Amino acid sequence: MIKLLIADNHPIVRKGLELLFSSSSNIQIMASVDNGEAVIDFIKKVPVDIILTEIDLPKLNGLTLLRILKNNYPDIKTIIFSGQPEEVYAINAIKAGASGYISKTVNIISINEAILKVNEGGIYLSDAINQQINLGKKVNKSGSYYKKLSTREAEVLRLLCVGKKNKEVAKELNVNEKTISTYKARLMRKLKVTNLVDLVNQAKVTES
Structure with a gap:
């Protein structure tokens, strides 16, 4: 039985996933939580095999959570x-x-397939992304800009896009505020914008 932990800040998503797997013969939901810190608190007490999580989580965003899990809980997928x-x-x-x-x-x-594949040690990505990787092509011009970003730059961009200030981003990522200013400058250079408003707007346009 695959032990699954769900993390999403929307109650309807958590409830929907709970109902989806309630009758599963091979996947057991151990709990569902609504923020990144709650994920860490839970796995300290209860063993899980896989965490299914949103990127945009309160208190600890998904990319930061991934880094913590990779370093401290490598057996959890x-x-x-x-x-x-x-x-x-x-x-x-x-x-x-x-x-x-x-x-x-x-x-x-597809959700069920992804969980089963990852549990067996595989990597699950959509056919479109796999094709993009295999052919070395970009989805579109904006997508090509985003492929140039490092994981940390993408993490900073995500937090800026949800309205966090430099100081708040620095606190969440456990770095100093000057470092965030440096990342912001890199992001604006790579995404070819000159101010924070344009940076956020371009990210939102691409995501729409």
């Missing part, structure tokens, strides 16, 4: 289940330690 665009975040999520990335637009069968 993580799948990102997100509404954020996979062409922007999927590759960086895998680099950060995820074993899979599922868009919230997929069907129920």
